[in-house]
Amino acid sequence: MSTAGLARTRVRRADIVAAALELFADKGYLATTMDDIGRAVNVRGPSLYKHVTSxxxxxxxxxxxxxxxxxxxxxxxxxxxxxxxxxxxxxxxxxxxxxxxxxxxxxxxxxxxxxxxxxxxxxxxxxxxxxxxxxxxxxxxxxxxxxxxxxxxxxxxxxxxxxxxxxxxxxxxxxxxxxxxxxxxxxxxxxxxxxxx
Amino acid sequence: MSTAGLARTRVRRADIVAAALELFADKGYLATTMDDIGRAVNVRGPSLYKHVTSxxxxxxxxxxxxxxxxxxxxxxxxxxxxxxxxxxxxxxxxxxxxxxxxxxxxxxxxxxxxxxxxxxxxxxxxxxxxxxxxxxxxxxxxxxxxxxxxxxxxxxxxxxxxxxxxxxxxxxxxxxxxxxxxxxxxxxxxxxxxxxx
DNA sequence: CCTACCGATCGGTAGG
DNA sequence: CCTACCGATCGGTAGG
CATH class of the missing domain: 1.10.357.10 (Tetracycline Repressor, domain 2)
Incomplete structure (x- = not known):
């Protein structure tokens, strides 16, 4: 049940940057939250800080x-x-x-x-x-x-x-x-x- | 002391709009706070709601x-x-x-x-x-x-x-x-x- | 026109 | 990689 094998598990920094780019372009930098970016790469916001400093x-x-x-x-x-x-x-x-x-x-x-x-x-x-x-x-x-x-x-x-x-x-x-x-x-x-x- | 006669006391709606315009242009809409706009016309943020609905x-x-x-x-x-x-x-x-x-x-x-x-x-x-x-x-x-x-x-x-x-x-x-x-x-x-x- | 304040949001950290 | 959470900010309302 817990390892239902959803989509990508491994998050690469490049994916995060790509997701951020799309969100920044669409909603704007200030209106984009770390949770938004996390959601786009299937993790919670705080998890992004393992790959990115801010x-x-x-x-x-x-x-x-x-x-x-x-x-x-x-x-x-x-x-x-x-x-x-x-x-x-x-x-x-x-x-x-x-x-x-x-x-x-x-x-x-x-x-x-x-x-x-x-x-x-x-x-x-x-x-x-x-x-x-x-x-x-x-x-x-x-x-x-x-x-x-x-x-x-x-x-x-x-x-x-x-x-x-x-x-x-x-x-x-x-x-x-x-x-x-x-x-x-x-x-x-x-x-x-x-x-x- | 209290009525030291600072600058403008009377705030007109047009002044508020003008101040908002300059701040929106300079900092952006999201980054501009009602307090910022208020400061520009010498009142506190909440006072603006007497002239503006949002x-x-x-x-x-x-x-x-x-x-x-x-x-x-x-x-x-x-x-x-x-x-x-x-x-x-x-x-x-x-x-x-x-x-x-x-x-x-x-x-x-x-x-x-x-x-x-x-x-x-x-x-x-x-x-x-x-x-x-x-x-x-x-x-x-x-x-x-x-x-x-x-x-x-x-x-x-x-x-x-x-x-x-x-x-x-x-x-x-x-x-x-x-x-x-x-x-x-x-x-x-x-x-x-x-x-x- | 002001102070006090609510309710919600958010970036980032702690501590697994 | 997650949950819990801190600290700060902010739009708007209450009630003078």
């Missing part, structure tokens, strides 16, 4: 690992060519691909920034600014090299970034567009925005 | 009044001309103006949607979809009338909307751009996106 830790892990992913993808995209227009196009494609593939991480990343502890938030905010600077630098160089024509580097950069971030809100795998299709189309839109089309 | 009510009031504002501005913009390109341009300008002028309302409006009670959330979500449909219809008509050339009506519409929403995140009165400047520039960007420039 709820905050889960948020930090989610944010840091996804930030590492975008930064790496961005570096690869920009490093793959010397042509500014191609660099910007590929950077936008990578940006969009990330926001489509890792919707929830992206969503939580921007939505829950304020619920990181002070130290963690400062560090994450700095990395986010670095990421944004990467795009601004590309737009600036494109203008300097006479490849782009923009009204304002700053506004154009914000637009490129915000368009891509928006993808994480509506994108669903297996619907009208594939990840690649969305990436390519946003790459085209980016070229129009900078006047390089 | 914390939820404050959120509803903020969201409904700002939604009414955008919808009205949008209608005026679209109704001011018959030319699709001008209509879209003015709709985008109105959209951006709203997100610049009412940054906090816009911010709270998208960020705290999930903390509305079920009925309220459904109603607000429906009005938001109506608003978005207004833009999609304009893009569609522009394409049908051969004024716009877009890869995907849906993605282009999302881009236009998301760019404008992004303004509420970074815009600050009295910095590099005025509200009107930002609106005009985003109007130009919109024309580029739909291939009408």
């Amino acid at each position: 709820k905050q830790d889960l948020l930090v892990e989610i944010m840091e690992s996804s930030m590492a992913t975008v930064l790496r993808d961005h570096a690869v995209a920009v490093g793959s060519t010397d042509d500014v227009a191609d660099q910007l196009r590929r950077a936008v494609e990578a940006h969009v691909r990330f926001h489509a593939r890792h919707r929830l991480e992206a969503f939580v990343g921007t939505r829950e920034l304020r619920h990181l502890s002070d130290g963690n938030r400062a560090a994450m905010a700095a990395r986010r600014r670095d990421y944004e600077r990467g795009f601004r630098v590309l737009v600036e160089r494109g203008v300097a090299e006479d490849r782009f024509r923009v009204g304002s580097v700053r506004l154009t950069t914000y637009s490129l970034l915000d368009m891509g971030v928006g993808v994480s809100v509506w994108f669903r795998e297996g619907e009208e567009f594939s990840v690649d299709e969305v990436a390519y189309r946003y790459g085209d839109l980016a070229m129009r925005l900078v006047g390089a089309a | 914390k939820q009510d404050l959120l509803v009031e903020i969201m409904e009044s700002s939604m009414a504002t955008v919808l009205r501005d949008h209608a005026v913009a679209v109704g001011s001309t018959d030319d699709v390109a001008d209509q879209l341009r003015r709709a985008v300008e109105a959209h951006v103006r709203f997100h610049a002028r009412h940054r906090l309302e816009a911010f709270v409006g998208t960020r705290e949607l999930r903390h509305l009670s079920d009925g309220n959330r459904a109603a607000m979500a429906a009005r938001r979809r109506d608003y978005e449909r207004g833009f999609r219809v304009l893009v569609e008509r522009g394409v049908a009338e051969d004024r716009f050339r877009v890869g995907s009506v849906r993605l282009t519409t999302y881009s236009l909307l998301d760019m404008g929403v992004g303004v509420s995140v970074w815009f600050r009165e009295g910095e590099e751009f005025s509200v009107d400047e930002v609106a005009y520039r985003y109007g130009d960007l919109a024309m580029r996106l739909v291939g009408a420039a």
